[in-house]
Amino acid sequence: MSLDVNAALHAICPTGKGRCWYCDLKLPPAEEAIDAGWQVQRVEGDRVASIILVCPACLHKRAELGEEEFLRCLSPRVCNVVQ
Numbered sequence: 778m779s780l781d782v783n784a785a786l787h788a789i790c791p792t793g794k795g796r797c798w799y800c801d802l803k804l805p806p807a808e809e810a811i812d813a814g815w816q817v818q819r820v821e822g823d824r825v826a827s828i829i830l831v832c833p834a835c836l837h838k839r840a841e842l843g844e845e846e847f848l849r850c851l852s853p854r855v856c857n858v859v860q
């Protein structure tokens with residue numbers, strides 16, 4: 778299922794809660810985010826699907842490293858966040 782990224786960014790920005798799923802970068806104002814290439818992705822959860830935000834830097838890094846390697850690089854930081 779595809780998402781309307783622009784509409785989603787416009788919906789999320791005013792909440793002030795938008796952050797990159799991977800690096801926790803704060804979402805800029807919607808127009809800026811769209812220009813910069815922020816992505817909104819749908820993730821299927823156990824019970825409900827949720828959407829995540831991904832900043833341009835992380836998109837680029839993920840494309841470069843591949844999903845698996847990218848997540849491996851992130852995991853130490855993700856663990857710190859969880860603690």
Ligand SMILES: [Zn+2]
Nearest residue numbers: 797800832835
């Ligand atoms: Zn990021």
